[in-house]
Amino acid sequence: MLDRPNSVANKTRVAALTADAEFEQLVRATFGNNAQIELTVVKGTIIDEGSKLEARDATVVVVDLDAQHQDELVALQRLANRLGGVPPLVVVTQAFDQTVARKLLQIRIADFLVKPVAAIDLVRACARAAKGSAGGETIEAQIYTFLPAAGGVGVTTLAIQTALSLLGGKGNAASVCLIDLDFQHGTCIDYLDLEPRLDLSEIEPRPERLDRHLLEVMLSHHASGLAVIAAPNRPAEMRSFDPLVVTRLLDLVSANFDYVVIDMPRTWFSWTDNVLQGSNKLFIVSEMTVPGLRLAKQLLSAIRERLGEGANPQVIVNRFEQRMFTPGLRRADIEKALGSAFGGAIPNNYRIVREAIDRGIPLEEVKPGNNVAIAMKKLILPQTALKAAKKEKAPAQSRSFFWAR
């Protein structure tokens, strides 16, 4: 299920050298249990054992050394010269001071860590180093994030509909994962009639444990082919998770799917900025009322303030009704209020939407070519088409699962 149609199943190779049993244990615990990673560890110092390091075909090389030992630095310099930057070198040292910093700066290394090293820092340093050396070759998932301007405006409905349209028709299959980050009141699972399988309490104590295998266990699968990540609702619990847990989850999902669609809660959590920053497209969902538009504008400026102008969120006005002779907001009013941030309007069609929710099926299945599904496709698909065109032009690309993003 997790295999991406266009991906090349490349293994990530980590080559490590260390004379420190404790660090060796950390390296093995961090990389050793991952089926996607091939780990080789050479025990000893870089002076004695450096030549045994099978560095050439590694994705990243981790060298643990005593940086205050001049000979070890000379050996490191020799190794760095031999590699010439590829694969990247991540250096781990015991002591660290200005002299060591200066010496390491002069040697061509990708990153360094000072002991005691936390597993997550090691993963990150290696991931960053590997990504840097891969240049622009990594394909990233397109991440579409839906935020509510108010409660009950239809975020979940539109996120689900988007995810289903991104799956594409026969012969044009894309892998899509819908993530419900509304941990308190999420309804993606109920709207699609599935069982929630995400267990955050299992991931939280050790986010680095979340690997492809664990991810597979935590996915729910819809008959349409859509993968869904959602936790059981905890209506009486107001808890936040470490941003690391959420970003690790998103990193992993985006490395394994073509498209990721996120259903966001209304509350701004400590991880919200990270999710928004990692998204390719932000949609604020609102409704066709004066307060609805006002709330959307407030959210627009909050996002611009926190993420800068580059974020470019688009407002979707849901449950739109064309008014000719009755009082109330018209399309021109919405366009005037939102300006270029107005992404589009989705018609009000409660009968169709309710039936889809009640039966746990896509809107297209309730009534092919219905106005809600068509409007949603129009809003989403221009961007999908763009991505497909880019993909066609690009040469065969490989990506390694662990290091994406």
Ligand SMILES: Nc1ncnc2c1ncn2[C@@H]1O[C@H](COP(=O)(O)OP(=O)(O)OP(=O)(O)O)[C@@H](O)[C@H]1O
């Ligand atoms: N385009 C639409 N036309 C008619 N009804 C709609 C439309 N979109 C959503 N609805 C209805 O609005 C209600 C709220 O939808 P939904 O649960 O998707 O909103 P939400 O923003 O996710 O809500 P919450 O704040 O509870 O997370 C549902 O009853 C749904 O059927």
Ligand SMILES: [Mg+2]
């Ligand atoms: Mg919702």
